[in-house]
Amino acid sequence: MAEENKKGADVEIKVLFFARARDLAGGVSEMMLQVPSGSTAQDCLSKIFTKYPELEQIRECMVLALNLEYTPESVVVNNKDELAIIPPISGG
Amino acid sequence: MAEENKKGADVEIKVLFFARARDLAGGVSEMMLQVPSGSTAQDCLSKIFTKYPELEQIRECMVLALNLEYTPESVVVNNKDELAIIPPISGG
């Protein structure tokens, strides 16, 4: 993936919305998102929140997962990564 | 039962032997025992141990139950009581 992350080139990631996050995103469960190479998950979130401002309601209680692992927002995303918006969990 | 416990009159109890206690009592699982009124469980034990001296092997690790409850040896037995010799337990 390093080659696809050349300075200035865009990377495309898949964003997943679950449960209340999906509801707040108007029922959308997944979307593709283009961001500049070197962008962090937080940069992605800014674009996502611009598109779906209702998500602000869970801004303080949601977490992120990148490629099936919980991740801090400071992580740099790579092309074809899968970023998930995880609202408060309630399994069991 | 109080009337049957007049000073000097005998009381009759049932004695039960379980597991290793039964083995040490030659396979006897229960016996009737007459003791003077006012006798304690310890008095009963003395007679039982005279009859089945092999029981000395578990003297330090056995406990007693009187009428389905664990009991100290100092308890006074009454007519028709059921006294059980409980070797080390191992349920489960």
Next chain:
Amino acid sequence: MDSENEKTLVEILEPNIQVDLAKYIKFVSNPQSGAIATFSGTTRDTFEGKIVVELRYEAYVPMAERQIKSICSSARLSWSLEAMAVAHRLGSVPVGETSVFVAISSVHRDDALDACKYVIDELKASVPIFKKEVYANGEVWKENSE
């Protein structure tokens, strides 16, 4: 609680009767409960390197039932429990089969889980049930160390 007796089932099973786990799980299931914890004690094939053929259990049955009921009542004082079932098999229990089963339901999970551990610990510590381990070359009455 008025219906405590109806919600506590204690059974000492005669030889050759297997422990019916589904029956006891069903007994403790109800719409009020959000949690069911269970514990099964099973015969394992080795003990301290010796090969176990089977375990043989006997009990002072009426006292064992009384003691187990007392343990259940005591557990209800410490935790908020819905239904409880405790069964212990007698006679021969072959390797892999269940000798003792505890099932407890509660509204919240910690109550059922903690009470389940308490009940099996107390049962092993105080209920007059006796186990003989049968090896290929002998047998011995066991003593719970705990």
Next chain:
Amino acid sequence: MDSENEKTLVEILEPNIQVDLAKYIKFVSNPQSGAIATFSGTTRDTFEGKIVVELRYEAYVPMAERQIKSICSSARLSWSLEAMAVAHRLGSVPVGETSVFVAISSVHRDDALDACKYVIDELKASVPIFKKEVYANGEVWKENSE
């Protein structure tokens, strides 16, 4: 242990498939084990005084499976365990039915009992599964408080 993967079963069940307790108990049963601890989470009929009609679950399935397997591996570091099975149902789970089931076997009972509590606690704390409570007059996404 070489065979750890063979001895750990994790299943996220599609909607309308009930949790088959007997199947998972059988999976964890084996001659080496002396203990099996299980936990069932079931839908209860009321929550904070409101009448619950059903719970509806969804999950980030591949991540949930991965997280649960990670929890099982972590449990094996803390306790000596034989086999582990964890199942979680998706879709609608009516009152009285099981949404989550954990079954763990071990040689000695404390390992299975303590690991069972750990696994359900961790599952509720970290696995991306989401529950909507459906009442007679509305519905709400839940949040595990623990």
